[in-house]
Amino acid sequence: MKEKVSAFWFSLLRQQLRFRYPLAAIILIVTVIFCWGIYSKLTVKTDFFALYPPSHPYIKLYKEFRRMFGSANVLSIIIERTDGNNIYNPVTLQKVHDLTTGLMAIGAKPGK
Numbered sequence: 001m002k003e004k005v006s007a008f009w010f011s012l013l014r015q016q017l018r019f020r021y022p023l024a025a026i027i028l029i030v031t032v033i034f035c036w037g038i039y040s041k042l043t044v045k046t047d048f049f050a051l052y053p054p055s056h057p058y059i060k061l062y063k064e065f066r067r068m069f070g071s072a073n074v075l076s077i078i079i080e081r082t083d084g085n086n087i088y089n090p091v092t093l094q095k096v097h098d099l100t101t102g103l104m105a106i107g108a109k110p111g112k
Helices: 001-017 020-041 056-069 091-108
Strands: none
Touching: 020 091
């Protein structure tokens, strides 16, 4: 019995080596067909919003105001003068400058 099994495997190996180029071509063609089938239906979609917990209060708030303010990665700050004048004076422009540089310092990487 063991010799029959060994004879079967040796004959299979002999046939594979004998027809190695046609066999390699068949394997290559089948692989290309399968890869093309996968590639033609493959879509890459990044929807990071689907990773967020939908019942979290911050996500609910974001959903409510996202059309008005855009992305959640945007910080909007309003500087308003209460005396009715415009912002184009040295004191107010200095406040805008200080606020901008302070925010940029928060986002800067350590050591730079």
